[in-house]
Amino acid sequence: MKPAVKMKLFGLRFTLLIAGMLVLTAAVQAQTSSSSAAGATSSQQPQADQQQDSAAAADDSGNEAFHLPAQGDVVPAVSIARDPADLPPSVGNRPARVVHVLLTAQELEGVLDPVMKTTYLYWTFNGKVPGPMIRVRQGDTVEITLKNEGHLVSHSVDLHAVLGPGGGTGLTETKQGASRSFTFKASFPGVFVYHCGTNLAAQHIANGMYGLIVVEPPGGLPPVDREFYVMQGEIYTEEDMGSAGHQKMSLPKLLKETPEYMVFNGASDALTAEHPMHAQVGESVRLFFGVGGPNLISSPHIIGQVLNRVYPLGSFTSPPLTTVQTTMVPPGGATVMEFTPRVPGKYTLVDHALVRVVRGLAGVLEVTGAENPELFHAGPVK
Numbered sequence: 001m002k003p004a005v006k007m008k009l010f011g012l013r014f015t016l017l018i019a020g021m022l023v024l025t026a027a028v029q030a031q032t033s034s035s036s037a038a039g040a041t042s043s044q045q046p047q048a049d050q051q052q053d054s055a056a057a058a059d060d061s062g063n064e065a066f067h068l069p070a071q072g073d074v075v076p077a078v079s080i081a082r083d084p085a086d087l088p089p090s091v092g093n094r095p096a097r098v099v100h101v102l103l104t105a106q107e108l109e110g111v112l113d114p115v116m117k118t119t120y121l122y123w124t125f126n127g128k129v130p131g132p133m134i135r136v137r138q139g140d141t142v143e144i145t146l147k148n149e150g151h152l153v154s155h156s157v158d159l160h161a162v163l164g165p166g167g168g169t170g171l172t173e174t175k176q177g178a179s180r181s182f183t184f185k186a187s188f189p190g191v192f193v194y195h196c197g198t199n200l201a202a203q204h205i206a207n208g209m210y211g212l213i214v215v216e217p218p219g220g221l222p223p224v225d226r227e228f229y230v231m232q233g234e235i236y237t238e239e240d241m242g243s244a245g246h247q248k249m250s251l252p253k254l255l256k257e258t259p260e261y262m263v264f265n266g267a268s269d270a271l272t273a274e275h276p277m278h279a280q281v282g283e284s285v286r287l288f289f290g291v292g293g294p295n296l297i298s299s300p301h302i303i304g305q306v307l308n309r310v311y312p313l314g315s316f317t318s319p320p321l322t323t324v325q326t327t328m329v330p331p332g333g334a335t336v337m338e339f340t341p342r343v344p345g346k347y348t349l350v351d352h353a354l355v356r357v358v359r360g361l362a363g364v365l366e367v368t369g370a371e372n373p374e375l376f377h378a379g380p381v382k
């Protein structure tokens with residue numbers, strides 16, 4: 001699955017014709033020129049979990065791929081890949097209440113492809129991609145605080161569950177080192193994307209600033225045995241996919257919607273090598289799936305499964321579809337896929353635009369338990 005293939009680059013000739021592009025250019029320059037400063041800062045003021053991830057991602061061979069080439073500083077890249085099993089439990093059956101949520105914008109040199117020793121300057125919520133799942137109940141009053149721990153640009157958050165201008169972007173637009181809050185009522189149940197809304201939002205999203213907010217109906221979602229949290233994203237690098245070392249963001253490729261990498265939970269191999277999913281035969285599984293994007297529609301499919309229930313577009317107020325093979329999720333959209341594996345083995349989550357597997361879109365669900373020859377066995381009929 002590792003990219004032996006070198007993709008042909010599009011021509012890089014591009015002229016900036018609109019005023020908005022100036023903002024984007026400045027932001028990219030800031031991202032590029034300050035990458036070592038951000039990396040140094042992350043090593044001086046690490047979060048506890050980042051420190052642990054950094055040690056795990058350190059390159060034993062001393063390969064310079066993990067060094068930022070700009071100044072030759074040795075800056076270990078951290079893992080930004082969120083474990084898909086890292087999500088809060090269902091709200092259950094509780095009354096509506098006030099919920100406080102802290103999101104910290106962090107700019108981190110992260111591992112993009114651990115095999116090729118590729119790194120990228122991610123912009124994140126709370127140091128991981130996707131950002132933390134926010135899980136509330138319909139009717140909750142939600143106070144969102146955005147703390148900008150970055151050193152490059154302003155950040156903000158637009159939550160699609162919000163009824164109000166910008167989804168909160170204007171009220172949370174926060175400069176480096178500052179913190180701002182706003183409050184909204186979670187009026188409708190569903191699975192909603194949140195993302196940084198700061199200009200140019202597509203760039204902030206491509207760099208990793210997206211997550212899901214799940215608003216459960218009164219009484220909570222029906223209990224299941226396992227839940228997972230996966231989001232799809234695109235990464236636009238100047239060099240071809242498969243290149244080693246620190247990769248700079250490519251403006252022209254972002255604008256042409258031609259990513260080099262496509263990833264589940266932030267990085268190549270995030271859900272195949274670093275954080276595969278696990279379940280037992282007969283367990284009910286619920287997969288919250290969102291697309292940060294910023295540009296491309298996903299057709300999620302689990303090879304070897306039929307989905308018992310799919311909640312199209314993340315709606316909890318419409319009845320779910322049943323016995324589905326593949327569904328579709330637009331950028332800035334989400335779904336819930338529920339199924340029960342009946343046969344042990346390895347199942348692969350893909351976007352069924354299958355060439356994207358080559359660009360990094362694959363996740364593994366390992367199912368253990370008793371064989372089920374009535375449903376699946378080798379050879380002729382027994």
Ligand SMILES: [Cu+2]
Nearest residue numbers: 155156196204
């Ligand atoms: Cu941002």
